[in-house]
C-alpha cells in the first residue's frame with residue numbers, strides 16, 4: 001500500500017473537526033476521486049496527506065513511513081499537492097523558476113534542476129510559457145504550470161484539489177489526457193463527476209469528515225447513494 005490512513009482526525013485551531021475518523025488505503029496504480037458536498041472534508045484530507053495539516057488523531061503512512069514532524073520533509077518529496085488555486089502554488093517571477101524551485105529546494109544542482117524543468121515543461125506542452133510571468137497566464141495555463149511544479153519532482157503520489165475548476169472544455173480534455181498519462185497514484189478532489197469518471201477508477205465519498213462510500217466509479221451513477229451523500 002502506498003497510502004495507509006488509520007483512524008485519522010484533523011481538527012482546525014478553532015475546534016472544527018474536518019476529518020472525523022477516516023481509515024483507508026490506496027494501492028500503487030490507483031486513481032481515486034474524492035467526492036462530497038461542500039465542507040465534507042476533501043481539501044482537509046488532501047492537506048493532511050501532503051503534511052500541510054497535522055493529524056490530531058490517527059496515523060498516515062506513505063510508502064510505509066509514518067508521517068510526523070521528523071519525516072514530513074522526506075515524505076514531502078513523495079507527495080505532491082496541486083492546490084485548488086494555482087496562485088497559491090506559483091510565486092516566482094517566471095514559470096520556469098517555479099518549476100525549478102522544488103528540485104533546487106531538494107538539493108539538485110542548478111544544471112540538473114534546469115534539465116528537469118525543461119523536460120517537464122516540454123512534456124506538458126508548455127515550453128513556450130516557461131519564460132513568462134505566472135501572473136500573466138490564463139487560468140488553464142496556470143493550472144498546467146502548477147501541475148508542472150509538482151510533476152517535476154516525479155512524486156509517487158500526486159494530489160489534485162479541484163483540478164478541473166475554471167477550465168474550458170478543451171483545456172479540461174487536455175487535462176484528462178495529461179492525468180491519464182501520469183503513472184503516480186492520483187487522489188483527485190472534485191465536484192465534476194464526468195471528470196472524476198474520466199480520470200479515476202475508484203471513488204471515495206466523504207460526508208461530514210467520514211467515509212460514506214468507497215468503491216468503483218460506477219458508484220457515481222447510483223442516484224440514491226449520491227443523494228444520501230448530500231450531492
Ligand SMILES: Nc1ncnc2c1ncn2[C@@H]1O[C@H](COP(=O)(O)OP(=O)(O)OP(=O)(O)O)[C@@H](O)[C@H]1O
Pocket residue numbers: 012013014016017018036037038039040041042043044045
Ligand atoms: N481554516 C479552517 N479553519 C476552520 N475550519 C475550516 C478551515 N478550513 C475548512 N474548515 C472546515 O472544515 C470542514 C471541511 O472543509 P474542507 O475545506 O476540507 O471541505 P471540502 O470537502 O474541501 O469542501 P469544498 O467542496 O467546499 O471545497 C468544513 O466544516 C469547513 O468549514
Ligand SMILES: [Mg+2]
Pocket residue numbers: 042043044189
Ligand atoms: Mg475543498
